[in-house]
Amino acid sequence: MGDARALLMSGVPELLILRLLAEREMYGYELARAVRTATHDAISLGEGVLYPALHSLELGGLLRARRRRAAGRTRVYYSVTAQGRRRLAFLASRWRRIAAAVETALAGPQHA
Amino acid sequence: MRSRRFWALRERLLRAGVAPRGVRRVIGELNDHFDDVLAELAAQGVNAKDAPAQAYARLGSEDVLVRSILARPELLSWAHRRPAVAFALLPVPAFAAAFVASIVALVGSAHLARAWFAVRFVDSAGLQLLTRCFSLWILWLLPTAVSMLSAWAAWRRRIALLWPSVGILIVGALGALTNFGVHWATATSRGAVGAGIGFGPANELPALVRAASTLAASLLVYAGCWLANRRGSQPPRGAGTAVTP
Structure with missing residues (x-):
C-alpha cells in the first residue's frame, strides 16, 4: 500500500513546490503551510521531507536560495529560476494529461 | 537544547x-x-x-x-562514495603540492627581499635559525598537518578509519623520506636550496620517528574527535527522535 501511494505521489512534491514558489519566494515552514492550504490538507507530506526536495531542486538549478532576515530571524528563502519555470510548465502539462486520461477512464467506457 | x-x-x-x-x-x-x-x-x-x-x-x-x-x-558527498580516492590518494598530491609551495614561497620571499629591500643573505646565526625553523616546518609539521587534516575531514564525514589510515601512512612515509637543506651565501660561494626524497642508512631512525609521529598525531586527532562527539552525543530526554505519525 505504501509503495502504491509513493508511486502515485511520485513527482507531486516537486510540482507543488515549483507551483507555489512560482507565486512568491517562501521559506520552508511557509511553504509547508502553503501546501496544506492549497491542497485543503488532502496531501500531507511529512513537512521535513520538503527540505531534501528543496535542496535537490536548488542543486538542479530549478530553485534559488538566499538567506534573509525577517522578524529577527535569518531564514532561507526559496524562489523559482527561469529553468524552474520551464520545468513547472512541463510538469503541469504532463500532470493535466495524466489527470484527464485517468478521469476519462474513471468515467467508464464510451461506446459509439 | x-x-x-x-x-x-x-x-x-x-x-x-x-x-x-x-x-x-x-x-x-x-x-x-x-x-x-x-x-x-x-x-x-x-x-x-x-x-x-x-x-x-x-x-x-x-x-x-x-x-x-x-x-x-x-x-x-563524493568523498563518501569514493573514500579511497578522497582519503588514501588525494592527501599524497596535496602533501606534494604543499611541499613545493612552501619551498617556492621561501625562495620567492628571498628574491623579493633582495630585489625590493636590497637585503643581502649572507650566512649568519639568524639565517641558520630561520633554516632550522623552515626545516622543522617542511620535514615534520607539514606531513603531520596534511595527515591531521585528512583525519579530521574523514571524521567529519564519519568515514571509517581504513582509507584515511592508508593515506596517513603514505603521507607519513613520504614526509619521513623527504630532505631539505639551505646553503646560505658566503663571501666566496653563492647560496643554494636543495630538497629531495630518498632513503639511506644515515636517516633510518629519524625517518621512522618522523613517520611514527605523523601517524600518531593523525590517529589522535581522529580518536579525539570521535571521543568528543561520543561525549556530546547523549541527547536530552525526548529529543532527537522524530515521532512517526
Missing part, C-alpha cells in the same frame, strides 16, 4: 554519506521549522508539554527523512 534536537538524525545523515555542509543546512532548517511549529501550536493553545511530540509528528519520522535524502544521490 536546540543544538541537540536532531542529534541522532545528524549522525545518521553523516554516516549515510551526506556532506557535512548539507547536513548542517538540513538540520538548521529543520530546527527553524520545529520552532515555527511550536509557536503555531502554542498560539492554538496546545500545552507546552504536548507540543514537541506534535511538532516532531508534523516533521515526519526520522526514517522517512533519511530515506528521502538518500533517494537523492546529488545530496551525497
Whole structure:
C-alpha cells in the first residue's frame, strides 16, 4: 500500500513546490503551510521531507536560495529560476494529461 | 537544547554519506521549522508539554527523512562514495603540492627581499635559525598537518578509519623520506636550496620517528574527535527522535 501511494505521489512534491514558489519566494515552514492550504490538507507530506526536495531542486538549478532576515530571524528563502519555470510548465502539462486520461477512464467506457 | 534536537538524525545523515555542509543546512532548517511549529501550536493553545511530540509528528519520522535524502544521490558527498580516492590518494598530491609551495614561497620571499629591500643573505646565526625553523616546518609539521587534516575531514564525514589510515601512512612515509637543506651565501660561494626524497642508512631512525609521529598525531586527532562527539552525543530526554505519525 505504501509503495502504491509513493508511486502515485511520485513527482507531486516537486510540482507543488515549483507551483507555489512560482507565486512568491517562501521559506520552508511557509511553504509547508502553503501546501496544506492549497491542497485543503488532502496531501500531507511529512513537512521535513520538503527540505531534501528543496535542496535537490536548488542543486538542479530549478530553485534559488538566499538567506534573509525577517522578524529577527535569518531564514532561507526559496524562489523559482527561469529553468524552474520551464520545468513547472512541463510538469503541469504532463500532470493535466495524466489527470484527464485517468478521469476519462474513471468515467467508464464510451461506446459509439 | 536546540543544538541537540536532531542529534541522532545528524549522525545518521553523516554516516549515510551526506556532506557535512548539507547536513548542517538540513538540520538548521529543520530546527527553524520545529520552532515555527511550536509557536503555531502554542498560539492554538496546545500545552507546552504536548507540543514537541506534535511538532516532531508534523516533521515526519526520522526514517522517512533519511530515506528521502538518500533517494537523492546529488545530496551525497563524493568523498563518501569514493573514500579511497578522497582519503588514501588525494592527501599524497596535496602533501606534494604543499611541499613545493612552501619551498617556492621561501625562495620567492628571498628574491623579493633582495630585489625590493636590497637585503643581502649572507650566512649568519639568524639565517641558520630561520633554516632550522623552515626545516622543522617542511620535514615534520607539514606531513603531520596534511595527515591531521585528512583525519579530521574523514571524521567529519564519519568515514571509517581504513582509507584515511592508508593515506596517513603514505603521507607519513613520504614526509619521513623527504630532505631539505639551505646553503646560505658566503663571501666566496653563492647560496643554494636543495630538497629531495630518498632513503639511506644515515636517516633510518629519524625517518621512522618522523613517520611514527605523523601517524600518531593523525590517529589522535581522529580518536579525539570521535571521543568528543561520543561525549556530546547523549541527547536530552525526548529529543532527537522524530515521532512517526
